Amino acid sequence: MEPILLGAPWLIAHRSMLGINQPYKITLNDHDYVLWQNQQGEVFALDNICPHMQAPLSDGWICQQTDVIACPFHALEFDGQGRLHNCGKVGSQPLLTPLEIVIKDDCIWTYGGYTPKIPIPDLIPKVSAGMSFLGVAGEKSIHGTFLDSISINYDYNHQSGTHRELFGIKANRIPVFEHDGYWAKVVQELDRDDSTWNDILGNPVILTAPKTYTGTLEYAFPSLTTFRADFPIGEVLQVHVLYPETATQTKTFVLVYSKPKHPILKLLLGRFVLSAVATVVEQDTRSIETSYPRQPAKIRLPNEEIMFLAQKLYREW
Structure with missing residues (x-):
């Protein structure tokens, strides 16, 4: 679909909606993302699709020691930058695209990866x-x-x-x-x-x-x-x-x-x-x-x- 209101700032969640170390799925302009928050209050956001066999990462779990998200199919682990963690090694290139977010007053905003048209409102x-x-x-x-x-x-x-x-x-x-x-x-x-x-x-x-x-x-x-x-x-x-x-x-x-x-x-x-x-x-x-279906009002x-x-x-x- 064509993005609705391209470049608009969208408030996609409040911190309290994420819980701690719990995957949270959102859909924005027909694209799925997974968000999670660690115990330090850091929030991460990635494409929701595992690059291996396309499982929804939001059905997986968070590894508390490393803040990575694990795929529900094969337990593959990805950090907040989209890099694969495997046998103690971290991939040099992201395999998943992070969603750029801005947190203001516990509110989590995003432009969905598009160039901002207007500022985030205060x-x-x-x-x-x-x-x-x-x-x-x-x-x-x-x-x-x-x-x-x-x-x-x-x-x-x-x-x-x-x-x-x-x-x-x-x-x-x-x-x-x-x-x-x-x-x-x-x-x-x-x-x-x-x-x-x-x-x-x-x-x-x-x-x-x-x-x-x-x-x-x-x-x-x-x-x-x-x-x-x-x-x-x-x-x-x-x-x-x-x-x-x-x-x-x-x-x-x-x-x-x-x-x-x-x-x-x-x-x-x-x-x-x-x-x-x-x-x-x-x-x-x-x-x-x-x-x-909407018609002109009489x-x-x-x-x-x-x-x-x-x-x-x-x-x-």
Whole structure:
């Protein structure tokens, strides 16, 4: 396939997703790679295919003493530079191509081997300053194109339908919409319906959510959508990540941060947010995967300008 958005920076993982000495497979623009992290926090990335008999290295294991990855077929060992280790000897030439990665604030970025077109965004450290990292939620491969997936991330009108049962949004006002190049910002004023007894029994933490609250979304095209809101028990931040696995498959996961009003509330806030994020991703995934092939829209909703902006940046990339 032709690479999607050639030269774009892609956030492919957070350190916490790799574990220690555990192979982790990713697919980017129809190409498979294997990543692993050693106990010192060094991260390695290679083509996922063994040059001997084409076994997936991600099904193998990591040798802790040498940080090499072993092929599951014949236990052939390769280091992070792609060199073969055999009987105590190291090959002089790489047999596998390393994937060039950049690690910033525990986030693992790559251009997929292509010349960078735009810098890696600094949005995450800016919006997460003073907050604690809670974890990753909603890791999923979506059967849908990257354009379809990114469109729903830039479409905040869908909360009223897709996420109706989860959030009960009855009104969504947009007092702020700004954009500059590949960055954009939206401020939402959201009104919630009254919670029913079923809502409360299913999720008692919903009692802490105000009837009206403000959310701030910031975007770094093409990979990041952030949402930050202040609730009575503390601030929460969601960083929604997207990258193209294939022409028809898109990977997503969400980095979750929080700043509780009191330390004792951290666990409660974390459980609530991580659970809600996982549900949001499931609902968005279903919306994408059950939609019919895209046609020109015959209806236009208010405040769709930011979605049109994302589609324009995609088409004109």
